[in-house]
């Protein structure tokens with residue numbers, strides 16, 4: 001095993017810090033199995049965490065990598081983005097037998113509370129693997145019920161940017177999208193990298209897996225497996241200023257590039273498993 005794990009507390013949240021011998025770290029809160037920080041090198045934070053994020057029990061943390069399950073946004077009867085990001089997960093330790101090799105594993109199983117919201121028996125596992133220059137996060141869902149169930153899910157990744165006006169997301173040039181900021185209007189492929197010039201909220205169905213986020217001279221490489229869709233979000237100035245857990249000007253510091261299965265739900269038969277992975281690499 002090359003990773004080490006240290007428990008710590010951050011603003012009342014129980015967290016674990018994964019440390020790679022090369023110096024990279026990733027911090028994960030048990031609240032939501034939420035990755036709060038990824039630093040490929042000690043002074044290089046790649047995720048955005050709002051300074052105004054709520055850390056209260058039962059609320060969602062603004063920033064990092066929220067785990068969205070079993071419902072994306074308002075695409076169903078549950079609370080927006082489902083309950084996984086609002087609940088306490090268990091840290092099951094480091095494991096070597098997962099699809100990634102060595103990773104930290106976090107677990108959420110159905111209980112009376114989840115069944116009162118969503119009447120299914122399930123296991124959800126978040127696998128977090130760290131190498132010298134990459135972070136891999138995998139969401140695994142297991143159907144423990146006697147009948148099939150369907151869900152939508154995403155890793156709602158907030159990527160820190162240095163200069164929003166210079167940011168371009170490459171790889172989605174040829175993919176049509178739904179414009180969620182304009183009542184889900186269907187839009188043709190734009191033919192150009194995505195630029196962030198105001199509120200932007202798009203769902204790219206069956207999107208290419210490999211994307212590049214250019215921020216001035218630096219490029220972050222993203223890719224995904226299992227997740228079919230990509231969601232791209234930035235609230236823009238007006239919406240950011242109106243959000244209590246964000247605030248004026250905070251939209252300039254991140255873009256969300258989310259690996260999701262949001263358009264067509266995944267259906268799992270009893271005993272079946274599904275895995276969706278997002279990889280971020282410098």
Ligand SMILES: O=P(O)(O)OC[C@H]1O[C@H](O)[C@H](O)[C@@H](O)[C@@H]1O
Pocket residue numbers: 060073080081156180201202231232233256258
């Ligand atoms: O405010 P939240 O519930 O965390 O949602 C934040 C955002 O998530 C996704 O990116 C959706 O596409 C947006 O419509 C939503 O506003």
